[in-house]
Amino acid sequence: MGSEVEPDTDSWDDFQWDPVSEAELQAIETSYFSSKRSSSDSLSHSNKPKCRRLPNWSLQSYHTSSQTPSSSGAIWNIAPAPCLANLITKYQAMKFVGRIDYCRTADEVERASMELLDKIKAKNGLGQVSLGFDIEWRPSFRRGETPRKAAVMQICMDATCCYVLHIIHSGITPVLKSLLEDSLSIKVGICISNDAWKVANDYDVNVQPVMDLSGLANTKLVGPAKKWSLSSLTETITCKELEKPSKIRMGNWEADSLTKEQLQYAATDAFASWYLYEVLNGMPDLNIKKETSEKVYNA
Numbered sequence: 001m002g003s004e005v006e007p008d009t010d011s012w013d014d015f016q017w018d019p020v021s022e023a024e025l026q027a028i029e030t031s032y033f034s035s036k037r038s039s040s041d042s043l044s045h046s047n048k049p050k051c052r053r054l055p056n057w058s059l060q061s062y063h064t065s066s067q068t069p070s071s072s073g074a075i076w077n078i079a080p081a082p083c084l085a086n087l088i089t090k091y092q093a094m095k096f097v098g099r100i101d102y103c104r105t106a107d108e109v110e111r112a113s114m115e116l117l118d119k120i121k122a123k124n125g126l127g128q129v130s131l132g133f134d135i136e137w138r139p140s141f142r143r144g145e146t147p148r149k150a151a152v153m154q155i156c157m158d159a160t161c162c163y164v165l166h167i168i169h170s171g172i173t174p175v176l177k178s179l180l181e182d183s184l185s186i187k188v189g190i191c192i193s194n195d196a197w198k199v200a201n202d203y204d205v206n207v208q209p210v211m212d213l214s215g216l217a218n219t220k221l222v223g224p225a226k227k228w229s230l231s232s233l234t235e236t237i238t239c240k241e242l243e244k245p246s247k248i249r250m251g252n253w254e255a256d257s258l259t260k261e262q263l264q265y266a267a268t269d270a271f272a273s274w275y276l277y278e279v280l281n282g283m284p285d286l287n288i289k290k291e292t293s294e295k296v297y298n299a
Helices: 019-037 106-122 174-180 192-203 211-220 228-240 260-281 286-298
Strands: 068-069 075-076 099-103 130-134 152-156 161-164 183-190 209-213
Touching: 019 211, 068 209, 075 106, 099 260, 106 130, 106 161, 106 174, 106 286, 130 192, 130 260, 152 260, 161 260, 209 211, 211 228, 211 260, 228 260
Parallel strands: 099 161, 130 183, 183 209
Antiparallel strands: 068 075, 130 152, 152 161
């Protein structure tokens, strides 16, 4: 994983909250320092300390979104927070660190698919299960050349294990077909409709239901709607870099066996899709945020 760089906390000295929150913080600090002044000569006689340090939770690499009304009625939109680009010289790379289950033969793919179906059924009472989903195929470099078939399929449903299925060798097995067409799970990813179309075209399998993370992000994040890439959405939500080295991305996914680097790349993409969906799905929709803000304001 990429190395973490300690943020330059000196640049926080002039940090200001919104006016309402700033006033609240100053009032708290004034009361605190007034009570301490009589018992300690080391404290400043000013009502405002020389610098204000942000709380530790503001430095976390992963954020969840919430809007919490303060005592004065103001809305604090805590996350997704800006990535403090001026404080961090290099993002830490996102990397899947769980177990990568690489399946190349039909028997291995059947076993992995059954394992996934069992996990999904075990969570059936908790609602629809999300599966981070992605595919890779060998690129075509000649104009007019027929696109190659999908060669690798990645599926991830939690942070402990990602399945990398080398379907160019195993094919789409019966249990895997059932998994991909099972409505108990929702397959999530960027431009996933295109991936689903390619799987249908290459293997006559209908991947459904699906959820495009780009569209979901536009219903959750403040700002103009945009066409998100997996890398840009990962950076926005997690403040981590999703590395996309061309040597791996444009490599030979039809090789007899995938390299360690290819497996890591494939698993991380599927994990990122699953993780981003879980975070975004837990956020309120923009219209709900607006209604909440209006209610607090009117109160």
